[in-house]
Amino acid sequence: MSLRSHEDVMKAVADPTRVRILKILEEGEMCVCQIIAVIALGQSTISKHLFLLRAAGLIKDRRDKKWIHYSLDGKSVNLYAGPVLRNLRKWLNDDPLVLKDRERAAMAREIGPIAICERGMSLPGRKTARCRPVYDRDAPAAR
Amino acid sequence: MSLRSHEDVMKAVADPTRVRILKILEEGEMCVCQIIAVIALGQSTISKHLFLLRAAGLIKDRRDKKWIHYSLDGKSVNLYAGPVLRNLRKWLNDDPLVLKDRERAAMAREIGPIAICERGMSLPGRKTARCRPVYDRDAPAAR
DNA sequence: CCACCATATCGTCAATTAACGAATTGACAT
DNA sequence: ATGTCAATTCGTTAATTGACGATATGGTGG
DSSP states (O other), X not given: OOXXXXXXXXXXXXXXXXXXXXXXXXXXOEXXXXXXXXXXXXXXXXXXXXXXXXXXXXXXXXXXXXXXXXXXXXTOSSTTHHHHHHHHHHSSTTOHHHHHHHXXXXXXXXXXXXXXXXXXXXXXXXXXXXXXXXXXXXXXXXX | OOHHHHXXXXXXXXXXXXXHHHHHHTTSOEEHHHHHHHHTOOHHHHXXXXXXXXXXXXXXXXXETTEEEEEEOTTOSSTTHHHHHHHHHHSSTTOHHHHHHHHHHHHHXXXXXXXXXXXXXXXXXXXXXXXXXXXXXXXXXXX
């Protein structure tokens, strides 16, 4: 446990997309297809993010039938993972994007993996506009 | 205080060089030329790192005569800075590179800014070999 | 034991980042 | 006022990163 593993964890939580994933996992485990639907980025992109989060010891996975469910790793081998997850739980709970993700995550949980995969890993969303919440670092501060 | 400022702080501590700087500042404030001598990277490189750490609210600066002294920012405006600094204080205290930096920092403090600047911002070091402690992410685990 | 399909991996591209040396800045001290 | 010099900013380069679409993998369920 030294600079190396510290770097892994900090780099993992330095990316807003990965933080968004961690924040929706706070509510409970989720399968990959659901995470893809909520975050609305390419499947390979999400897969890579999950790989990095797991490599950092922040999340763990479990297979159930055709689906792989990810969840926060409560007892990580990485010394730094626990405290970081505990801080995160207290933080960002009023961030607009995190809130929106939570809503979408709730929807994804209701719908369930089967229906989400059938729909091509997307959420219902509004009929007209493409509804994909994105993180824009340079967006004006929340209203 | 949301994803944006969280990102700033986490990105700041995701870089091992910046962590090394924070760890030597734990022992007390230091002027730029001393930090350069301890970390042994280019002057402009260190200056950039200090800029990012300050932008993240992790450190603050103070001018004394010709020298600018940096120190950990105990009461940062960035909500995330305090907890992160507090964690860091507990962490990495047995990392080989951090330990070596501490020795060099002690030396730099003894010598003082004046002498260090005269020496071209370097520490005495062993007579023969170029003695520059570097972080190698892929180095075999510490002996 | 085979086909399917959820997930992982690969290859590519654009954007970001960390390093360097050179040029600039600006406070101090004459 | 002005030269000095510690520190910052600039410009370049190589390495890393995040995104994508296409392809590969391997567990499930027939």
